[in-house]
Amino acid sequence: MGTIKASRGTQDILPEAVRIWQQVEATAREILARSAYREIRTPIFEQTDLFERGIGEATDVVGKEMYTFHDRGDRSLTLRPENTAGVVRAFIEHSLYAQGGVQRLWYTGPMFRYERPQAGRQRQFHQLGVEVIGSRDPRADVEVMALATDMLQTLGLTGLTLYLNSVGNPSDRHHYRDALVTYFTPFQADLDADSQERLTRNPLRILDSKDERTQAIAKDAPSILDYLGDDSKQHFDRVQQLLTDLGIVYTLNPRLVRGLDYYTHTAFELVSQDLGAQATVCGGGRYDGLVGQLGGPDTAAVGWAIGLERLTLLLRQLQETSLPDLDFYLVSRGERAEAQSAQLAQQLRHQGFSVEVDLSGSAFGKQFKRADRSGAIACLVLGDAEAEAGTVNLKWLASGDQEAIAQAELLDKADSLRQTIAAQRAGI
Structure with a gap:
């Protein structure tokens, strides 16, 4: 099938x-x-x-x-x-x-x-x-x-x-309808099939015909403005x-x-x-x-x-095709790191950030390439070492600058992070 x-x-x-x-x-x-x-x-x-x-x-x-x-x-x-x-x-x-x-x-x-x-x-x-x-x-x-x-x-x-x-x-249109019937009747055989049918049912619609020959005939038809x-x-x-x-x-x-x-x-x-x-x-x-x-x-x-x-x-x-306004792309690898990534993403979302979590479980290199294509402002990286220490690597994708920061501190710095993200998105 x-x-x-x-x-x-x-x-x-x-x-x-x-x-x-x-x-x-x-x-x-x-x-x-x-x-x-x-x-x-x-x-x-x-x-x-x-x-x-x-x-x-x-x-x-x-x-x-x-x-x-x-x-x-x-x-x-x-x-x-x-x-x-x-x-x-x-x-x-x-x-x-x-x-x-x-x-x-x-x-x-x-x-x-x-x-x-x-x-x-x-x-x-x-x-x-x-x-x-x-x-x-x-x-x-x-x-x-x-x-x-x-x-x-x-x-x-x-x-x-x-x-x-x-x-x-309605009274104006009644008089105008009669004028259209009088005008179009001598041309009836030259009108397109739909307009021939409209001549008796709804002659005003002949004026809206897309047929070129009918349009040429309608060009000299009476104007409704003369019948108001x-x-x-x-x-x-x-x-x-x-x-x-x-x-x-x-x-x-x-x-x-x-x-x-x-x-x-x-x-x-x-x-x-x-x-x-x-x-x-x-x-x-x-x-x-x-x-x-x-x-x-x-x-x-x-x-x-x-x-x-x-x-x-x-x-x-x-408009130019644009990517979503994504704040963070979160990559992780390892059972504990992946579990923490879900918690960290949820906490950031509750603070108003947009976060995409890479769910592929693939090597960091492949995840980093997806982060670059995502349109995110920053990449958050969690591996086994970071999970053990309760930290996360924060990488600003435009400049490549990065730092290790405690996950709790990252959440505490929400206001300054928002300002930095807004500035980078504006190209400042």
Whole structure:
């Protein structure tokens, strides 16, 4: 029998990559906490009806990409393809609206869509997202866009472009939909197969086609900005002014419609040039009708999601591969020395140091080579003689300086050791 491999469209996140994921998560937690966002965790699978009603049956996500199954009770369940619908369901089910005010929520976790796997896009993928539920104020739109920009820039991304559009309210979109059908119908035979199907079901999605011929046809299609009513124009003008006031540069893109039916008014994407071809790292917008559509009170909301696979791929390209911040690499040989090494490592860890113990039992020479490759600041050496005397050899790996020191004294000097390690790590 052959070896079992990960399923197509899934991938293992190995230890050297996990460090970047942790960096992203830690940065997000810090920035979101400063802005009064609280984490929410929802189930990985939901009733299928939630996504059919929330995302829209005419979307590619619902029509082609969901992982749907029946459980033993013959209930139709779906692995979540996105998490806004799940957060809104939790908001309604637990009556979070009864608390009054605005709910600022964030989440992270795996999502599932049956798509063709490619760089930065998997069938099991991960998102980090925010939702501001309970405000129609344009300031909420700008707050979430500013948060996303701040987070990505803090992580070190450059070459970011904020693309901005308004998809108006349902009435605006109804008039615009009619205009698109009128425009595209004479070209129907020249559109790609998906766009021909969308012409009657969801013509706005034709604007998002990746087919070159369809893109050329769509180039002269009507702009939704010409179909916005007075209220929608006023909201969008205010969003643009607030972004300008914050010094956030944006580019209007009337073709930006996003792929889900629940969007209203503001739609936006943050696109990076660092992946070669333009790549969307963050996308979101306002969805004022979704809470009511799913059975809750009429409640406005806005949010975004960042694709973590794509983001971490960018960060791995921008950052040099680095070793863990290891303080000590502990080598030992001999029964008594090896027993003491376990005790000494535990005591040092309790004092806040990071320690890796060589468990190979091989000759000192081989252990020393592993110590040099470990990225540790210092090597601790225990042999039979040191074990007998209760000492340990401390070797600073950068300089090669070493000294014999009593194990008890080593533990007593924790504060000065920390200062020395910090200085050497900083290259001082």
